[in-house]
Amino acid sequence: MEATRSNLIAMPACYAVVTEEEMVYLEGGAFSITKEDVIRFGVTFTHNLAMVVGSLSLTMGVNTVxxxxxxxxxxxxxxxxxxxIAGFNGWQMAALVGCTACAAYYVTLQVMQIVALVKAIGQSIQETVQQVQQNQAQAQGQAVAA
Structure with missing residues:
Protein backbone atom coordinates (compact mmCIF):
# COMPACT_ATOMS: atom_id res chain seq x y z
CA MET A 1 0.00 0.00 0.00
CA GLU A 2 1.39 3.29 -0.98
CA ALA A 3 1.48 6.13 1.55
CA THR A 4 -0.86 8.83 0.38
CA ARG A 5 -2.01 11.95 2.06
CA SER A 6 -5.34 10.35 3.05
CA ASN A 7 -3.93 7.32 4.99
CA LEU A 8 -1.10 8.99 6.95
CA ILE A 9 -1.42 9.45 10.70
CA ALA A 10 -1.02 13.05 11.71
CA MET A 11 1.25 13.24 14.77
CA PRO A 12 1.88 16.32 16.89
CA ALA A 13 5.11 18.22 16.31
CA CYS A 14 6.60 17.13 19.69
CA TYR A 15 6.00 13.38 19.68
CA ALA A 16 8.58 10.70 20.44
CA VAL A 17 8.63 7.24 18.93
CA VAL A 18 8.64 4.64 21.72
CA THR A 19 9.27 0.94 21.22
CA GLU A 20 7.01 -1.70 22.76
CA GLU A 21 9.72 -2.63 25.26
CA GLU A 22 9.92 0.97 26.48
CA MET A 23 6.13 1.13 26.85
CA VAL A 24 6.38 -1.48 29.60
CA TYR A 25 8.33 1.03 31.67
CA LEU A 26 6.10 3.97 30.78
CA GLU A 27 2.82 2.19 31.52
CA GLY A 28 3.99 0.50 34.71
CA GLY A 29 4.80 -2.90 33.31
CA ALA A 30 2.77 -6.03 33.15
CA PHE A 31 0.31 -6.71 35.95
CA SER A 32 1.55 -9.60 38.03
CA ILE A 33 0.66 -10.98 41.43
CA THR A 34 3.28 -12.87 43.40
CA LYS A 35 2.80 -15.42 46.17
CA GLU A 36 4.04 -12.82 48.64
CA ASP A 37 1.32 -10.40 47.48
CA VAL A 38 -1.36 -13.04 48.02
CA ILE A 39 0.00 -13.92 51.46
CA ARG A 40 0.27 -10.24 52.45
CA PHE A 41 -3.31 -9.64 51.28
CA GLY A 42 -4.56 -12.69 53.19
CA VAL A 43 -2.84 -11.68 56.42
CA THR A 44 -4.02 -8.07 56.16
CA PHE A 45 -7.58 -9.11 55.32
CA THR A 46 -7.69 -11.58 58.22
CA HIS A 47 -6.29 -9.01 60.64
CA ASN A 48 -8.79 -6.35 59.57
CA LEU A 49 -11.71 -8.81 59.68
CA ALA A 50 -10.70 -9.96 63.17
CA MET A 51 -10.45 -6.33 64.32
CA VAL A 52 -13.93 -5.46 63.01
CA VAL A 53 -15.55 -8.64 64.35
CA GLY A 54 -13.70 -8.26 67.65
CA SER A 55 -14.76 -4.65 68.10
CA LEU A 56 -18.40 -5.44 67.35
CA SER A 57 -18.38 -8.59 69.50
CA LEU A 58 -16.86 -6.77 72.46
CA THR A 59 -19.35 -3.91 72.18
CA MET A 60 -22.33 -6.24 71.86
CA GLY A 61 -21.11 -8.51 74.67
CA VAL A 62 -20.56 -5.64 77.09
CA ASN A 63 -23.94 -4.12 76.21
CA THR A 64 -25.71 -7.46 76.70
CA VAL A 65 -24.09 -8.12 80.08
CA ILE A 85 -25.28 -19.95 76.33
CA ALA A 86 -26.09 -23.44 77.66
CA GLY A 87 -28.93 -23.65 75.11
CA PHE A 88 -26.66 -22.94 72.13
CA ASN A 89 -26.27 -25.56 69.41
CA GLY A 90 -22.87 -26.44 67.93
CA TRP A 91 -22.82 -23.67 65.32
CA GLN A 92 -23.88 -21.03 67.80
CA MET A 93 -21.20 -22.18 70.23
CA ALA A 94 -18.57 -22.09 67.45
CA ALA A 95 -19.66 -18.56 66.53
CA LEU A 96 -19.48 -17.52 70.18
CA VAL A 97 -15.97 -18.94 70.53
CA GLY A 98 -14.85 -17.30 67.27
CA CYS A 99 -16.31 -13.91 68.22
CA THR A 100 -14.78 -14.18 71.69
CA ALA A 101 -11.38 -14.95 70.16
CA CYS A 102 -11.69 -11.93 67.86
CA ALA A 103 -12.69 -9.76 70.82
CA ALA A 104 -9.65 -11.00 72.78
CA TYR A 105 -7.41 -10.23 69.78
CA TYR A 106 -8.92 -6.76 69.47
CA VAL A 107 -8.49 -6.03 73.19
CA THR A 108 -4.90 -7.30 73.15
CA LEU A 109 -3.94 -5.02 70.27
CA GLN A 110 -5.71 -2.05 71.84
CA VAL A 111 -3.89 -2.61 75.15
CA MET A 112 -0.58 -2.91 73.29
CA GLN A 113 -1.25 0.42 71.57
CA ILE A 114 -2.12 2.08 74.88
CA VAL A 115 1.04 0.71 76.51
CA ALA A 116 3.16 1.95 73.59
CA LEU A 117 1.50 5.37 73.82
CA VAL A 118 2.08 5.63 77.57
CA LYS A 119 5.73 4.61 77.10
CA ALA A 120 6.18 7.23 74.37
CA ILE A 121 4.61 9.92 76.55
CA GLY A 122 6.80 8.91 79.50
CA GLN A 123 9.92 8.96 77.33
CA SER A 124 8.97 12.37 75.94
CA ILE A 125 8.44 13.75 79.44
CA GLN A 126 11.77 12.28 80.58
CA GLU A 127 13.61 13.82 77.62
CA THR A 128 11.95 17.19 78.28
CA VAL A 129 12.93 17.09 81.96
CA GLN A 130 16.52 16.20 81.03
CA GLN A 131 16.63 19.04 78.50
CA VAL A 132 15.31 21.53 81.08
CA GLN A 133 17.90 20.32 83.59
CA GLN A 134 20.68 20.71 81.03
CA ASN A 135 19.47 24.22 80.16
CA GLN A 136 19.38 25.17 83.85
CA ALA A 137 22.90 23.76 84.39
CA GLN A 138 24.19 25.72 81.39
CA ALA A 139 22.51 28.88 82.63
CA GLN A 140 24.05 28.43 86.10
CA GLY A 141 27.48 27.77 84.54
CA GLN A 142 27.21 30.92 82.47
CA ALA A 143 26.07 32.96 85.49
CA VAL A 144 29.05 31.69 87.54
CA ALA A 145 31.48 32.41 84.70
CA ALA A 146 30.17 35.98 84.32
Missing amino acids: TKSISNMGFSLGMQSIFNT
Whole structure:
Protein backbone atom coordinates (compact mmCIF):
# COMPACT_ATOMS: atom_id res chain seq x y z
CA MET A 1 0.00 0.00 0.00
CA GLU A 2 1.39 3.29 -0.98
CA ALA A 3 1.48 6.13 1.55
CA THR A 4 -0.86 8.83 0.38
CA ARG A 5 -2.01 11.95 2.06
CA SER A 6 -5.34 10.35 3.05
CA ASN A 7 -3.93 7.32 4.99
CA LEU A 8 -1.10 8.99 6.95
CA ILE A 9 -1.42 9.45 10.70
CA ALA A 10 -1.02 13.05 11.71
CA MET A 11 1.25 13.24 14.77
CA PRO A 12 1.88 16.32 16.89
CA ALA A 13 5.11 18.22 16.31
CA CYS A 14 6.60 17.13 19.69
CA TYR A 15 6.00 13.38 19.68
CA ALA A 16 8.58 10.70 20.44
CA VAL A 17 8.63 7.24 18.93
CA VAL A 18 8.64 4.64 21.72
CA THR A 19 9.27 0.94 21.22
CA GLU A 20 7.01 -1.70 22.76
CA GLU A 21 9.72 -2.63 25.26
CA GLU A 22 9.92 0.97 26.48
CA MET A 23 6.13 1.13 26.85
CA VAL A 24 6.38 -1.48 29.60
CA TYR A 25 8.33 1.03 31.67
CA LEU A 26 6.10 3.97 30.78
CA GLU A 27 2.82 2.19 31.52
CA GLY A 28 3.99 0.50 34.71
CA GLY A 29 4.80 -2.90 33.31
CA ALA A 30 2.77 -6.03 33.15
CA PHE A 31 0.31 -6.71 35.95
CA SER A 32 1.55 -9.60 38.03
CA ILE A 33 0.66 -10.98 41.43
CA THR A 34 3.28 -12.87 43.40
CA LYS A 35 2.80 -15.42 46.17
CA GLU A 36 4.04 -12.82 48.64
CA ASP A 37 1.32 -10.40 47.48
CA VAL A 38 -1.36 -13.04 48.02
CA ILE A 39 0.00 -13.92 51.46
CA ARG A 40 0.27 -10.24 52.45
CA PHE A 41 -3.31 -9.64 51.28
CA GLY A 42 -4.56 -12.69 53.19
CA VAL A 43 -2.84 -11.68 56.42
CA THR A 44 -4.02 -8.07 56.16
CA PHE A 45 -7.58 -9.11 55.32
CA THR A 46 -7.69 -11.58 58.22
CA HIS A 47 -6.29 -9.01 60.64
CA ASN A 48 -8.79 -6.35 59.57
CA LEU A 49 -11.71 -8.81 59.68
CA ALA A 50 -10.70 -9.96 63.17
CA MET A 51 -10.45 -6.33 64.32
CA VAL A 52 -13.93 -5.46 63.01
CA VAL A 53 -15.55 -8.64 64.35
CA GLY A 54 -13.70 -8.26 67.65
CA SER A 55 -14.76 -4.65 68.10
CA LEU A 56 -18.40 -5.44 67.35
CA SER A 57 -18.38 -8.59 69.50
CA LEU A 58 -16.86 -6.77 72.46
CA THR A 59 -19.35 -3.91 72.18
CA MET A 60 -22.33 -6.24 71.86
CA GLY A 61 -21.11 -8.51 74.67
CA VAL A 62 -20.56 -5.64 77.09
CA ASN A 63 -23.94 -4.12 76.21
CA THR A 64 -25.71 -7.46 76.70
CA VAL A 65 -24.09 -8.12 80.08
CA THR A 66 -24.69 -4.59 81.38
CA LYS A 67 -28.33 -4.57 80.26
CA SER A 68 -28.93 -8.00 81.75
CA ILE A 69 -27.35 -7.02 85.07
CA SER A 70 -29.12 -3.65 85.24
CA ASN A 71 -32.52 -5.20 84.44
CA MET A 72 -32.34 -8.32 86.64
CA GLY A 73 -29.54 -7.75 89.12
CA PHE A 74 -26.14 -9.40 89.08
CA SER A 75 -27.11 -12.99 90.04
CA LEU A 76 -30.19 -13.32 87.89
CA GLY A 77 -28.60 -11.44 84.99
CA MET A 78 -25.53 -13.68 84.91
CA GLN A 79 -27.71 -16.78 85.36
CA SER A 80 -29.82 -15.67 82.39
CA ILE A 81 -26.71 -15.21 80.23
CA PHE A 82 -25.30 -18.63 81.21
CA ASN A 83 -28.67 -20.31 80.59
CA THR A 84 -28.81 -18.72 77.14
CA ILE A 85 -25.28 -19.95 76.33
CA ALA A 86 -26.09 -23.44 77.66
CA GLY A 87 -28.93 -23.65 75.11
CA PHE A 88 -26.66 -22.94 72.13
CA ASN A 89 -26.27 -25.56 69.41
CA GLY A 90 -22.87 -26.44 67.93
CA TRP A 91 -22.82 -23.67 65.32
CA GLN A 92 -23.88 -21.03 67.80
CA MET A 93 -21.20 -22.18 70.23
CA ALA A 94 -18.57 -22.09 67.45
CA ALA A 95 -19.66 -18.56 66.53
CA LEU A 96 -19.48 -17.52 70.18
CA VAL A 97 -15.97 -18.94 70.53
CA GLY A 98 -14.85 -17.30 67.27
CA CYS A 99 -16.31 -13.91 68.22
CA THR A 100 -14.78 -14.18 71.69
CA ALA A 101 -11.38 -14.95 70.16
CA CYS A 102 -11.69 -11.93 67.86
CA ALA A 103 -12.69 -9.76 70.82
CA ALA A 104 -9.65 -11.00 72.78
CA TYR A 105 -7.41 -10.23 69.78
CA TYR A 106 -8.92 -6.76 69.47
CA VAL A 107 -8.49 -6.03 73.19
CA THR A 108 -4.90 -7.30 73.15
CA LEU A 109 -3.94 -5.02 70.27
CA GLN A 110 -5.71 -2.05 71.84
CA VAL A 111 -3.89 -2.61 75.15
CA MET A 112 -0.58 -2.91 73.29
CA GLN A 113 -1.25 0.42 71.57
CA ILE A 114 -2.12 2.08 74.88
CA VAL A 115 1.04 0.71 76.51
CA ALA A 116 3.16 1.95 73.59
CA LEU A 117 1.50 5.37 73.82
CA VAL A 118 2.08 5.63 77.57
CA LYS A 119 5.73 4.61 77.10
CA ALA A 120 6.18 7.23 74.37
CA ILE A 121 4.61 9.92 76.55
CA GLY A 122 6.80 8.91 79.50
CA GLN A 123 9.92 8.96 77.33
CA SER A 124 8.97 12.37 75.94
CA ILE A 125 8.44 13.75 79.44
CA GLN A 126 11.77 12.28 80.58
CA GLU A 127 13.61 13.82 77.62
CA THR A 128 11.95 17.19 78.28
CA VAL A 129 12.93 17.09 81.96
CA GLN A 130 16.52 16.20 81.03
CA GLN A 131 16.63 19.04 78.50
CA VAL A 132 15.31 21.53 81.08
CA GLN A 133 17.90 20.32 83.59
CA GLN A 134 20.68 20.71 81.03
CA ASN A 135 19.47 24.22 80.16
CA GLN A 136 19.38 25.17 83.85
CA ALA A 137 22.90 23.76 84.39
CA GLN A 138 24.19 25.72 81.39
CA ALA A 139 22.51 28.88 82.63
CA GLN A 140 24.05 28.43 86.10
CA GLY A 141 27.48 27.77 84.54
CA GLN A 142 27.21 30.92 82.47
CA ALA A 143 26.07 32.96 85.49
CA VAL A 144 29.05 31.69 87.54
CA ALA A 145 31.48 32.41 84.70
CA ALA A 146 30.17 35.98 84.32
